[in-house]
Amino acid sequence: MRASDFSDEIRPHLFPQPSGDLIYRCLQCEEVFSIESLLYTCLKCKSVLLIEDRERERLKQYSGSFWRRLFDHRRMLNHPALKGIFLFHELIAPVIPLEDIIYLGEGHTPVVQANDVLQEWVGLDFYFKNDGQNPSASFKDRGMACALSYLNYLVRSQGLTEVLSICASTGDTSAAAALYSAYMSKTVKSAVLLPHKKVTPQQMSQPLGSGARVFEIPGVFDDCMKVVEHLAENYNVALLNSKNAWRIQGQESYSFEVAQSFDYELEKKVVVVPIGNAGNITAIMGGFLKLLDLGVIETLPKIVGVQSEHADPVYRYYRESAPSKRVFRPVTVRPSVAQAAMIGNPVSMPRVVRLVEAYEQAASSPGVFVVQVSEQEIMDCQLIANRNGHIACTQGGECLAGLLRAREEGVVSAEEVAVLNATAHALKFAGFQESYFADDLDAAYEIVPKPELRNFPALVEAPGVTRLPAPGKPLPPDEFNTFVEETAREIARELGLKEKAAQI
Numbered sequence: 056m057r058a059s060d061f062s063d064e065i066r067p068h069l070f071p072q073p074s075g076d077l078i079y080r081c082l083q084c085e086e087v088f089s090i091e092s093l094l095y096t097c098l099k100c101k102s103v104l105l106i107e108d109r110e111r112e113r114l115k116q117y118s119g120s121f122w123r124r125l126f127d128h129r130r131m132l133n134h135p136a137l138k139g140i141f142l143f144h145e146l147i148a149p150v151i152p153l154e155d156i157i158y159l160g161e162g163h164t165p166v167v168q169a170n171d172v173l174q175e176w177v178g179l180d181f182y183f184k185n186d187g188q189n190p191s192a193s194f195k196d197r198g199m200a201c202a203l204s205y206l207n208y209l210v211r212s213q214g215l216t217e218v219l220s221i222c223a224s225t226g227d228t229s230a231a232a233a234l235y236s237a238y239m240s241k242t243v244k245s246a247v248l249l250p251h252k253k254v255t256p257q258q259m260s261q262p263l264g265s266g267a268r269v270f271e272i273p274g275v276f277d278d279c280m281k282v283v284e285h286l287a288e289n290y291n292v293a294l295l296n297s298k299n300a301w302r303i304q305g306q307e308s309y310s311f312e313v314a315q316s317f318d319y320e321l322e323k324k325v326v327v328v329p330i331g332n333a334g335n336i337t338a339i340m341g342g343f344l345k346l347l348d349l350g351v352i353e354t355l356p357k358i359v360g361v362q363s364e365h366a367d368p369v370y371r372y373y374r375e376s377a378p379s380k381r382v383f384r385p386v387t388v389r390p391s392v393a394q395a396a397m398i399g400n401p402v403s404m405p406r407v408v409r410l411v412e413a414y415e416q417a418a419s420s421p422g423v424f425v426v427q428v429s430e431q432e433i434m435d436c437q438l439i440a441n442r443n444g445h446i447a448c449t450q451g452g453e454c455l456a457g458l459l460r461a462r463e464e465g466v467v468s469a470e471e472v473a474v475l476n477a478t479a480h481a482l483k484f485a486g487f488q489e490s491y492f493a494d495d496l497d498a499a500y501e502i503v504p505k506p507e508l509r510n511f512p513a514l515v516e517a518p519g520v521t522r523l524p525a526p527g528k529p530l531p532p533d534e535f536n537t538f539v540e541e542t543a544r545e546i547a548r549e550l551g552l553k554e555k556a557a558q559i
């Protein structure tokens with residue numbers, strides 16, 4: 056829709072001007088730092104930072120219903136900068152001018168209701184939000200769109216040249232980082248560090264295809280993370296891990312979109328999310344808190360975080376119900392099919408602790424739960440979801456398994472409605488499905504394939520066919536007819552098809 060066709064109330068606000076006073080705040084010692092330079096940890100105490108808008112009260116001169124109308128109207132606009140996560144510009148990174156925003160098609164991912172089969176099985180209504188339909192096929196694009204837009208702004212306003220972006224990854228962060236960096240190929244080169252043999256071939260192909268330098272590091276993700284942190288502390292690089300607080304800002308868009316897709320009515324809604332490095336759950340809680348503070352929503356949804364028993368430090372931390380007795384202990388991870396969440400020492404843990412506190416204070420009843428599921432449940436749930444029309448990755452399967460667990464434990468009731476984060480596209484993790492079907496998953500996964508969930512292709516070799524067509528070698532007409540008829544007969548036999556009655 057053309058800007059001139061919007062109402063007088065909305066038109067002046069359609070295209071936001073840079074605003075706000077953003078700073079980095081240390082979660083440990085509360086020290087604040089300027090955003091003029093890229094900073095990843097507190098210069099005083101080394102703890103993680105979050106971005107805060109010191110002028111956020113200015114947004115309250117408008118009512119919650121004004122913001123709802125503005126955000127809904129913006130969906131009709133055709134301005135590229137506002138097509139993705141920056142539709143919520145005022146809430147994400149209002150200091151970035153629209154001209155610097157990088158939009159590669161991220162955000163506004165589909166929210167797909169589960170069919171009756173699945174809903175009856177789980178015992179409540181639920182949806183998958185398909186974040187695998189982002190440009191690099193995972194939710195990581197949300198944070199990367201923000202981090203790289205900010206970098207783009209710095210490049211232009213400070214005249215930076217030859218920036219090197221770098222990250223460690225369980226696969227999807229590097230795919231997103233390499234993609235967005237490639238878009239800025241004039242000024243940004245990217246390098247990614249991946250744990251050797253711990254990312255899928257599809258995930259490996261992504262940064263390679265985007266032209267990034269790819270380094271494989273022996274060990275698991277947690278080891279990679281230490282190396283990249285050392286690089287960021289000692290060399291001049293732009294770190295794109297979720298230590299980079301701009302990524303958290305961008306990932307908050309998930310919450311804004313969930314709210315928007317339910318017309319901002321979040322009573323009895325439950326948001327289910329897998330936890331790895333814990334950036335996503337941090338952003339999701341932060342996003343809903345912002346909406347509540349502005350009156351855009353009136354109720355906070357319940358949050359259910361899910362972890363595999365093979366990588367469950369956050370679950371273990373919250374298993375202790377008395378807050379004063381909780382102690383965080385990193386765990387040594389074991390192989391997990393939810394490989395993108397296979398993290399024993401989540402970087403964002405201090406953020407989670409802080410935000411869970413804030414969330415619990417603002418929610419009228421307990422608002423955040425962490426449940427634990429088995430590898431078997433994750434894999435079975437992924438396959439079952441996808442056999443019912445979804446495109447969930449293993450972490451999406453983990454969400455479904457987590458919803459079942461939450462239901463079992465009475466954390467979620469039949470009257471509630473859940474939104475499950477299908478964090479990546481199923482195709483990125485096709486190898487786990489393949490190994491499940493072939494029953495050759497390493498014993499360490501502790502998964503026994505269920506016969507009814509396995510599936511194989513069948514090569515059709517009809518008995519009466521002697522010669523086969525091949526590329527560039529078509530069969531003569533009568534032999535080709537025999538091939539078609541006999542092959543079709545064989546398939547009909549396999550499928551138990553009945554022949555049509557003769558037409559009169």
Ligand SMILES: *Cc1c(COP(=O)(O)O)cnc(C)c1O
Nearest residue numbers: 227331332333334335395478479
């Ligand atoms: C990164 C990732 C996760 C884990 O998210 P965190 O923010 O690290 O907790 C889950 N699923 C997928 C597909 C991911 O790429």
Ligand SMILES: [Zn+2]
Nearest residue numbers: 081084097100
């Ligand atoms: Zn500090």
